[in-house]
Amino acid sequence: MKKNLITLAIETSCDETSVAIMKNGRTVLANVIYSQIDIHEKFGGVVPEVASRNHVEKISQIIDQALEEAQVTFDDIDMVGTTYGPGLVGALLVGLSTAKALAYAMEVPLVPVNHIEGHIFANFIEYPDLEPPFLCLVVSGGHTHLVHVMDYGNYEIMGKTRDDAAGEAYDKVARTLGLGYPGGPKIDKMAREGNPEAIHFTRTYLEKDTFDFSFSGIKSGVLNYVNSARQKKEPLNLPDIAASFQASVIDVLTTKTIDAARKAGVDKVALAGGVAANSALRQALVDKCGQEGFEFFYPSLKLCTDNAAMIGCVAYYDYLSGIRGDLNTNAVPNLKIGDK
Amino acid sequence: MLVLGIDTSSSSASVALLDDGQLLGEVLVNSTKTHSQKLLPIIDQLLCNCDVKVKDLDLIGVATGPGSFTGVRIGLSTAKGLAHPFNIPLVEVSTLEAMGYNLVFADTLVCPIFDARRDQVYTRVMAWEQGLLKTIIADENCLIDELMDQLEALARPVTFIGDGVLKFETRLKERLGERAIMAPQNTRMPRGSSVAQCAFDKPENARRKYDDVKANYLRKSEAERTYEENQQAGQGAELSEKE
Numbered sequence: 034m035k036k037n038l039i040t041l042a043i044e045t046s047c048d049e050t051s052v053a054i055m056k057n058g059r060t061v062l063a064n065v066i067y068s069q070i071d072i073h074e075k076f077g078g079v080v081p082e083v084a085s086r087n088h089v090e091k092i093s094q095i096i097d098q099a100l101e102e103a104q105v106t107f108d109d110i111d112m113v114g115t116t117y118g119p120g121l122v123g124a125l126l127v128g129l130s131t132a133k134a135l136a137y138a139m140e141v142p143l144v145p146v147n148h149i150e151g152h153i154f155a156n157f158i159e160y161p162d163l164e165p166p167f168l169c170l171v172v173s174g175g176h177t178h179l180v181h182v183m184d185y186g187n188y189e190i191m192g193k194t195r196d197d198a199a200g201e202a203y204d205k206v207a208r209t210l211g212l213g214y215p216g217g218p219k220i221d222k223m224a225r226e227g228n229p230e231a232i233h234f235t236r237t238y239l240e241k242d243t244f245d246f247s248f249s250g251i252k253s254g255v256l257n258y259v260n261s262a263r264q265k266k267e268p269l270n271l272p273d274i275a276a277s278f279q280a281s282v283i284d285v286l287t288t289k290t291i292d293a294a295r296k297a298g299v300d301k302v303a304l305a306g307g308v309a310a311n312s313a314l315r316q317a318l319v320d321k322c323g324q325e326g327f328e329f330f331y332p333s334l335k336l337c338t339d340n341a342a343m344i345g346c347v348a349y350y351d352y353l354s355g356i357r358g359d360l361n362t363n364a365v366p367n368l369k370i371g372d373k
Numbered sequence: 374m375l376v377l378g379i380d381t382s383s384s385s386a387s388v389a390l391l392d393d394g395q396l397l398g399e400v401l402v403n404s405t406k407t408h409s410q411k412l413l414p415i416i417d418q419l420l421c422n423c424d425v426k427v428k429d430l431d432l433i434g435v436a437t438g439p440g441s442f443t444g445v446r447i448g449l450s451t452a453k454g455l456a457h458p459f460n461i462p463l464v465e466v467s468t469l470e471a472m473g474y475n476l477v478f479a480d481t482l483v484c485p486i487f488d489a490r491r492d493q494v495y496t497r498v499m500a501w502e503q504g505l506l507k508t509i510i511a512d513e514n515c516l517i518d519e520l521m522d523q524l525e526a527l528a529r530p531v532t533f534i535g536d537g538v539l540k541f542e543t544r545l546k547e548r549l550g551e552r553a554i555m556a557p558q559n560t561r562m563p564r565g566s567s568v569a570q571c572a573f574d575k576p577e578n579a580r581r582k583y584d585d586v587k588a589n590y591l592r593k594s595e596a597e598r599t600y601e602e603n604q605q606a607g608q609g610a611e612l613s614e615k616e
Contacts, residue, residue: 075600082442082594089446093453093584107458123443126409130447133413134454138427360413 038352041099041110041135042345045088045128046120046148047174048072048079049338052095054103054110055345059161062103064335064342065095070215077214078204085123092131099341107139114348117145117358118368119175125364133362143358144348149176149370150188151343152305155336158346163301163330168294170286172314173306174200174215179244179290180370181297185350188371191293192244199282200308202248206255206278210271220275221311227272229280232258236285244293251281283317290318291325304331307338375425376432377416377455378569381408381448382440382468383487383536388416389565390423391573397423399566408447416451428459432580434572436468436563439495439512439591440487446588453583462580464572467589469497472534473506474567475560481530482509486537489514494537495591496520498527514591517541521548530554534561 037056044051048069054062069087073079100106115132118125129145136143153169165185171178177194197205200217207216212223234254237247255278262269294302302322308314315331322329336343365372376391385403389396400415420426435452438445445468456463472485478501487495494517498510510523517537524531525548532554533545538561545553572579593601 076596080594080596083596085442085446086588086590086594089449089453089588092450093457096457097584123446126443127446127450130409130412130450131454134451135457137413137417138455138458360417361410363407363409 038111038349039105039109040112040114040345040348041096042114042146042341042348043092043128043132044116044148044151044339044341044344045092045124046116046118047124047339048084049340050088050091050095051339051341052092052099053341053345054099054105055342055349058346058349059158061158061342062105063099064340065099065102066335066338066340067091067095068338074214077208079121081121081123084121085127088124088127092127110139110141112136112142112144112348112352113139114144114146114345116148116151116344117362118148118365120148120366122364122366125366129362129364133358133360137360142352143362144352144356145358145362146344146347146351147368147370147372148344149178150347153180153182153303154346154350155305155332155340155343156303156330158342159332159336160330163303166297166299167301167303167330168290168297168299169303169305170290170318171306172199172286172304172308174198174204176306177246177248178370179293181293181299186354190370191297192246192289194246194248195239196247196249197252199246199248199286202252202282203308205252209256209259210274217308217311220279221313223272224276224279224313227270227274227276229276231270231273232277234258234277234281236281238285238288244289246285246289248282251278279313283314286314287317287321291321291327294327300327302327302329304329305337310334310337374431374573375429376434376569376573377430378434378565378567378572379412379416379448379452380436380468380471380563380565380568381412381444382436382438383444383563384441385562386411386415387563387565388412388419389569390419390425391566391569394570394573396566399564401562401564403562408444412447412451427455430455430461432462432464432572434464434466434568435586436471436568437465437587437589438468439489439514439589440468442590445590449586449588453586456583460583463583463586464575464579465581465586465589466568466571467497467512468563469495469512470499470506470508471567471571472563473499474570475534475564476532476556477501478504479532481532481554482524482527484524484531484533485535486517486520486533486541487535488537488540489592492516492518494520494541498524498531512589512591517544521545524549532556536561
């Protein structure tokens with residue numbers, strides 16, 4: 034029996050074209066990420082059709098780059114892992130169609146992977162000794178989830194957003210403040226100059242005992258504050274607004290995360306998703322987990338953004354549990370965690 | 374020389390295998406399933422029936438559009454994925470040009486029309502002359518009225534194919550009279566065999582590496598067009614301020 038399993042993994046669910054080569058589950062041999070962020074900036078957000086066009090133009094070059102970096106050839110590849118949802122359907126279809134064709138041509142198994150599970154698994158790459166169970170807060174432009182990771186492939190969604198994802202609220206507030214796209218890093222940076230207690234935006238915790246989120250109220254609070262100040266021709270202190278908005282989002286996220294971890298009965302907490310790159314959120318969770326006695330894990334910046342290494346990691350564990358795609362496998366834009 | 378032809382630029386998916394110009398097999402599925410669900414299964418069906426492996430292929434011809442943006446990308450991504458591990462050369466084939474092969478040696482002009490919405494079509498005008506397919510009007514995205522103006526000026530009988538026939542038949546007949554001929558239904562859809570033949574007939578310098586093929590959308594995305602219009606009108610700044 035061959036000792037190591039080599040996975041070629043593809044991720045194209047939004048505006049990053051990424052290809053990784055993984056050795057077994059957790060060793061990254063290459064993780065090439067081509068970000069289209071500059072292309073979408075002038076539109077103020079990701080344009081699905083533009084993203085799809087760029088994926089199909091770039092994908093083959095990114096595959097070659099990954100193979101070269103990893104110093105492997107197609108002969109070394111044991112399986113192909115690919116994101117099939119959730120995400121933008123046109124974008125997903127480029128990576129999925131390429132992956133299906135590659136796997137078919139090379140006669141190796143295809144493993145379709147859930148993108149959100151990928152974000153969670155970025156932690157397994159970052160921490161080779163991390164094992165389930167743990168509680169994971171997944172925050173990105175499109176998702177806000179509290180997931181109890183009971184085992185590889187066994188998840189319970191304890192809470193999720195009922196309206197805007199945390200990242201969406203960031204983008205909208207950034208636009209209102211004239212900071213441009215993408216909002217997360219820009220607000221995070223500006224907030225460092227501001228006072229998080231300058232303005233109190235109402236925190237939305239919803240009903241007692243729910244782990245669901247709602248960020249539309251906080252977002253509206255900021256928009257109303259800005260509009261009313263503009264009407265009264267009062268000067269706006271943008272760093273204070275950014276810091277106060279960020280503090281309100283982070284308060285809700287950290288409080289619910291700790292409560293959920295306690296309810297799940299775990300002693301480990303992990304952070305995942307694009308918004309996991311947010312420095313204030315990381316620090317808040319480091320502090321809070323420290324105070325409350327939870328061990329805290331979070332991926333390095335490169336593994337927070339959309340990348341194929343995390344997809345390859347899920348593919349490996351899914352492969353071990355017998356999950357395979359076939360010639361019919363289709364993209365599922367609203368795929369839920371745990372759905373197979 | 375084994376040539377695989379792929380077309381997914383309209384609602385039908387079609388693939389065919391040629392051996393030195395001889396058709397070994399062809400599959401066409403015009404069901405409501407997505408291309409993502411039907412393309413690889415029909416490729417597998419075709420290759421299995423012909424006892425051919427992907428690595429045996431010498432050339433892959435792929436229809437690069439114009440047509441459905443997503444459909445074109447599924448075909449292109451699949452072709453690139455199949456070609457990549459074995460460095461099989463790819464040939465970009467215009468969907469519209471390949472359709473000229475649906476009506477080989479027609480004695481009229483051949484005009485495929487695809488419905489591009491808002492009264493527009495993707496189209497091309499071709500003619501068979503002494504066994505060769507000549508281009509009279511290159512691929513274009515225009516209003517159906519503009520196409521009819523051009524065809525009227527050419528003053529020759531035209532046979533129409535493509536999914537636009539269903540939508541524009543009446544108007545074409547009204548405008549062009551007896552010069553407008555609607556081809557039988559079975560010749561109206563893009564075919565893998567036409568793409569494969571077209572790819573086989575192209576000169577060697579038309580062969581591309583897997584990372585050097587591009588879609589032939591003929592049209593920018595909605596967002597790009599709006600952005601450019603705003604820029605031209607000098608409203609770019611104004612609009613972003615309003616938001």
